[in-house]
Amino acid sequence: MTIDQLDVMLITLLTEEPRIGVLECSRRLNVARGTVQARLDRLAARGVIVGHGPQIEPAALGYDVTAFVTLQIRQVSGHVPVADRLALVPEVLEVHTITGGGDMLCRVVARSNADLQRVIDLIVDVEGVVRTSSVIALDTPVPYRTLPLVAAART
Amino acid sequence: MTIDQLDVMLITLLTEEPRIGVLECSRRLNVARGTVQARLDRLAARGVIVGHGPQIEPAALGYDVTAFVTLQIRQVSGHVPVADRLALVPEVLEVHTITGGGDMLCRVVARSNADLQRVIDLIVDVEGVVRTSSVIALDTPVPYRTLPLVAAART
């Protein structure tokens, strides 16, 4: 939870140029290689870095349409079975339970607006879903990022 | 845009075990090393894989609260200047322009509910923002993922 300047620089460096290895990092940051390795191990152990996997762009796969779908669910059986079934839909990228008028919020993608209808129909058909309300993301002026947050979190 | 079985297996493998290199991938998938390299280059060139950077968990940095904030903005000057100023707030992780009653949707994080108020105040203070409406994410039964989508997109 405590992040210092070196951690921030390390994360920033790896975010901007993921291909460079530990050795190159240590050269760029003017520290010993062992230090970089230790820092990365520590960040991973603390759960700050949860993975290094490839980041996929759905639009490049033809899924140009992103939408946020708010669900109202039948409260009786709880939200877990609903979430489990939503997870079976590939186009559902994430699901949250939320406060406010709705019960759940899903991010979904689709190949087109017509295809979005199909995806929404899949969601509506999920047992326990009473009603849905969708908004389409027209543009994404700020794509998902965490670097500014990391910088702000430094001690 | 055309993804085949091998691409899917490669992305899956790298997502699950990002540390393994190209050579190890080729061994696991029973293909030549050059093939794996060529596939990765192609996926990157096509924009399917947009990065390999470390994935950061905001909660591990103390940002336990996630919220979605819908904004109504003064339409006159457009949304670009608003988005630019929102981008200056580290706790704003992403911004979309949307259809429906609201004009923009932001994902924000904060250290606590009280801290969320501070972040929302920062957003309200942005020039052009007329009104905000927030929902807090209580739980995330399906965290962000793209693997099922990748599998579904295969030819």
Added chain:
DNA sequence: TAGCGATTGGGCAAATTGTCCACCAATACA
């Protein structure tokens, strides 16, 4: 049938990794 893109299997030098070690400085603690 000829051409073309993709894949294969191999080879090579250079770079990187994983894993040790001893040593030093700062800090916390009894």
Added chain:
DNA sequence: TGTATTGGTGGACAATTTGCCCAATCGCTA
């Protein structure tokens, strides 16, 4: 005050991996 503990440094080593080259083969299509 003396003593662990922690984090960093700099170096060493073998083993592995990378980047880059090549010629041959395969499947498909014009």
